Amino acid sequence: MSRPGRRTLGAAALCLAVLAVTGVVVVRAVAWHGSVTVLANWTGGNEALFREKVIAGFESEEHIHVLYQGSSAVSQVLAADAEAGTTPDVAVLPGPGELAGYAHQGRLQPLDGLVDTADFAAPWGSRALGPGDTAHTYWVPIKTDLKSLVWHPATMKPAQLADAARQQDSWCLGMADGATSGWPGTDWIEDILLQQAGHDVYQEWATGNLEWTAPAVRRAFRTWGAMVGAGDRHLVGNAMVTGYGDAARGLLPGAARPCTLEHQATFVRTEQPWIVTGPAEAHSHDLVPGAGTETADWEVSGDLAAMFRATPQARKLIAYLARPDVQQRWSRSQHGFTGDRQGAGPGADRIDQDIARVLRDPHTERCYDASDAMPSAMRDAFALAALRYLADPGGLDAQLDILEKVRDRVHSDSASGDTGQVWLLSVCGTG
Incomplete structure (x- = not known):
């Protein structure tokens, strides 16, 4: 086997140098801009769907890592985290009553400027948390059910x-x-x-x-x-x-x-x-x-996203979760619906159309799950x-x-x- 000449070696070295510089540029172009921690109750197949339908798109758009934790006992995990001072940046719960308690303690961060509650039908829009605290929005519904x-x-x-x-x-x-x-x-x-x-x-x-x-x-x-x-x-x-x-x-x-x-x-x-x-x-x-x-x-219910730490990454995630296209994509994967007035139902059959109509009809009285x-x-x-x-x-x-x-x-x-x-x-x- 013949040995490469000096000219060949020089060309190879030049190519490697160019590739090295190019590689640095590529790495910098796709560098991650921090991370955001999320706690929700989706595990197993539902967790896989959440990663596929929501997390993947967010990470691709914002280059922010989502560190997700799923638990079937999400309320208990969150309460323990709050006691230890290690709450996630964002948590998703079905209960506005539980979230109102965290807001009352000053643990939740307002979503003002990130979410327009006028986009959502009642009772998922602007929430009144208690005397003297009716001016802020503290959660956004990301899926609703009838x-x-x-x-x-x-x-x-x-x-x-x-x-x-x-x-x-x-x-x-x-x-x-x-x-x-x-x-x-x-x-x-x-x-x-x-x-x-x-x-x-x-x-x-x-x-x-x-x-x-x-x-x-x-x-x-x-x-x-x-x-x-x-x-x-x-x-x-x-x-x-x-x-x-x-x-x-x-x-x-x-x-x-x-x-x-x-x-x-x-x-x-x-x-x-x-x-x-x-x-x-x-x-x-x-x-x-x-x-x-x-x-x-x-009677209606929903999954509500709230922000415990107002980091730039958490703010971007909340804004992303409130988008009509994201709401529709996630709710469809869960065979659920979105409370966003711009959203569509998960399908075109008669049952889905009837459900979507009730969830967004401006004249229908809807009451949140009492418990x-x-x-x-x-x-x-x-x-x-x-x-x-x-x-x-x-x-x-x-x-x-x-x-x-x-x-x-x-x-x-x-x-x-x-x-x-x-x-x-x-x-x-x-x-």
């Missing part, structure tokens, strides 16, 4: 639907969800109260201004118990150990405990049992005994009371007395300003 829905097989006739709703064993019910078990029960009770008593009473209750022992609240508990068989060892025993995501397996052929109806938010329509069965939806108002005669109201809007201590006590009532409906008076004592304590804590327990001023609205 509740107040009863799902049933598309082949079911109206008369069959009404008859099934009166049968306790028709309901697909799962109460388990790890550290947050019980919330499917609170969803039931909230929605029943909304349909029976209307949004004015609902708002008084969800904002801490109506006693838990009030007749409307007691009636909502009892109606739920009568509908799903509270106290029935067979029905309740199954519901207590069934995860909310597995409740509809009773729809499948050969199920050990068949069921035909599910009271659940919009996300459930894409669960496998409903895909197999073919879903259709009815407003819960049409099936709840004793529902009011006025126009039916709707999510309550202070965390009240929310947790409510979830536990729902489980206890389902198992022992005879203990309802005792459970309501306990909830009323928690309400009084939260009011005292809120007045003292020493804790993060604070009530929202409103949870319902149109527009």
Whole structure:
């Protein structure tokens, strides 16, 4: 093999030098501009989707690393981080009540100038956190869902639907969800109260201004118990150990405990049992005994992004999450919806169009999930009371007395300003 000559070596050296300089330029051109930490409840497949549909685009546009932490116990993790002084830059939670507590403690940073709340339909727009603190925006919804829905097989006739709703064993019910078990029960009770008593009473209750022992609240508990068989060892025993995501397996052929109806938010329509069965939806108002005669109201929920550290990177991420195209991309991947008035629904079928219309219709009264809007201590006590009532409906008076004592304590804590327990001023609205 011949050895390279001096001219060849010189040319090679020159090429390497040019490549080295070019490489420095390239490296500098794509240099990362810091990082941002994010905490949310998406794990497994949902975390992979969030990285693909949201994080990847942000990192590509801004050259900012996103250090993501997913946890199914996001509230507990965030509370521990706050106690240790190691909160993430940005956190995503479903509860405005919990976030209001952090804002009350001065832990949240205002999103003024980053988010225009006029872009979002009520109740996801401008939020009133408490007396003297109504001028700032502290969170932005990045996905929304419609509740107040009863799902049933598309082949079911109206008369069959009404008859099934009166049968306790028709309901697909799962109460388990790890550290947050019980919330499917609170969803039931909230929605029943909304349909029976209307949004004015609902708002008084969800904002801490109506006693838990009030007749409307007691009636909502009892109606739920009568509908799903509270106290029935067979029905309740199954519901207590069934995860909310597995409740509809009773729809499948050969199920050990068949069921035909599910009271659940919009996300459930894409669960496998409903895909197999073919879903259709009815407003819960049409099936709840004793529902009011006025126009039916709707319960809604959402995933809310808030900023704990106002770093330049965190500000850029919040602004990115508020963009209509990002909202639409993420909500579609989750089979959810966006509260942004400019956003489109996740699909063109009739169900999706109906849901999107309700979520953004300026004349429709929408009320935020009451337990999510309550202070965390009240929310947790409510979830536990729902489980206890389902198992022992005879203990309802005792459970309501306990909830009323928690309400009084939260009011005292809120007045003292020493804790993060604070009530929202409103949870319902149109527009």
